[in-house]
Amino acid sequence: MRPFEYTRAASPGEAGQMAAAPDARFIAGGTNLLDLMKLQIETPDALIDISRLDLAAIERTDDRGLRIGALVTNADLAADPDVRRHWPLLSRALLAGASGQLRNKATTGGNLLQRTRCGYFYEPSARCNKRMPGSGCDAMEGINRMNAILGGSSACIAVHPSDMAVAMRALDAEVETLSADGATRRIPLGDFYRLPGEDPSVETVLAPGELIVAVVLPPPHGGWQTYRKVRDRASYAFALVSVAAAVRLEDGLMRDVRLAFGGIGTMPWRDQRVELVLEGKAPSDKLFDEAARLLLQEARGHGHNDFKIPLTRRTLMAALRETTASFEEETSA
Amino acid sequence: MHDVTLTINGERRTVALDARTTLLDALRDHLGLTGTKKGCDHGQCGACTILVDGRRINACLTLAVMHDGDTVTTVEGLGTPDDLHPMQAAFVAHDGFQCGYCTPGQIMSAVGMVGEVAKGWPSHASASLNGKPELTEAEIAERMSGNLCRCSAYPNIVAAISAAAKDTEASS
């Protein structure tokens, strides 16, 4: 690890001002940043420790939504009684990620900003535009089994690895931030991440020193929800493909369909065309297949990850069958 | 250098550390507590699991300076050879190890995990997110998936944790 100056921030405002300096970084749980610093993939000059700031509350908003402080741990969020009951998709996605120990440290803000697990990003001798802009991308022709089939560019096909962010994308979350100059803003999660384009080293719309203070969820969706994650091991592995699905059934018709995907996109993926195809219709395998075709029409495999295309189709079908099963049970009775 | 004060296994100790020192290296190299093991040093194996303010974490992925003022429990603070903690005794009784390298991490993780179950936390293996979780074999395997064992002593590890958890429940 390279030497750095360490400061424990006394307030969110102070933290932002200190982190606005070039090569300064916030540190929250540290489970991603320290991992990368040990490998000298991240080499900050200054670490601003935000872990003691008063940003760890989970509270209901005036409109029955939920405001999750940036420092709420993944473990506490997954176990929160209100989240379990009213946003079960979020609990499920969190519980499908990392390990018990890591979830006790990992924070809501840090989870959103965790970096890709692309093997070449982690290998200093490899060419990687995300780690070293302009150097090339060894994943393109290399071992790209874990890489993206949607949202890639000729510069980068790295997957955003978060499970939590996929659930939050489906739940229409917004990110609340505090800028170094004291201004606050709310960014819909759909506008928060950037596609890799020509410079995959820039991953979000956050400015230097802009601190995530909370994630805000709208009122509960109220329908059937599931998070289906397919991975190489039964536990403690990143997603090959994951599907977050929420559907309400009204008189046998699907309403308010929300679908988001992990493991396949360069950002937590959502495609509203797919939801619109299902909206207001009766569930059927034929329709689910049409939805999958729409989702995957621009999907591109790079060799080792070609399998993700049929796997995504099957995982989406399974998630839709699961969330609409109450309807099948009703009609089969 | 930073002065870092920790309450470790009930004893207050202050050490001067470079900011880069992980909590794991502080324990092993600066405080002489080598019971906590280093496997991967990247959060992947669980050998370094300790309790901080009662919660299990990977000591290798956090900085000691970030924990100034915190309360740490390591395997040395759990029990003594003459007076083993029930989880330690269960690992002995059920042969929950071969080489023993992963064992302190397994035991610390298991103690933390049983506490999480007592608080009603669900897991990925729980059929329902609500209601009281039951510590079945599948639940133990899922909740302990952050602790790897190269010797693959898993069946006996699960048996030990299952027995210790039942005893704890019976006595509470």
Ligand SMILES: Cc1cc2nc3c(=O)[nH]c(=O)nc-3n(C[C@H](O)[C@H](O)[C@H](O)COP(=O)(O)OP(=O)(O)OC[C@H]3O[C@@H](n4cnc5c(N)ncnc54)[C@H](O)[C@@H]3O)c2cc1C
């Ligand atoms: C072995 C292993 C397995 C894992 N498996 C999974 C998995 O299956 N699924 C999954 O989703 N994740 C997984 N993870 C990743 C884990 O979820 C992340 O490491 C964690 O969520 C990061 O949170 P943190 O608080 O520790 O972030 P940190 O490491 O503290 O920070 C990460 C980044 O976010 C920035 N940051 C942190 N907080 C803020 C804030 N409030 N405002 C602005 N910037 C901020 C930091 O500057 C840094 O750049 C795994 C990690 C490991 C080590």
Ligand code: SF4
């Ligand atoms: S896919 Fe992206 S992260 Fe992976 S090597 Fe290419 S540029 Fe780097």
Ligand code: FES
């Ligand atoms: S040494 Fe910490 S998890 Fe492996």
Ligand code: FES
């Ligand atoms: S007993 Fe040898 S690694 Fe677990």
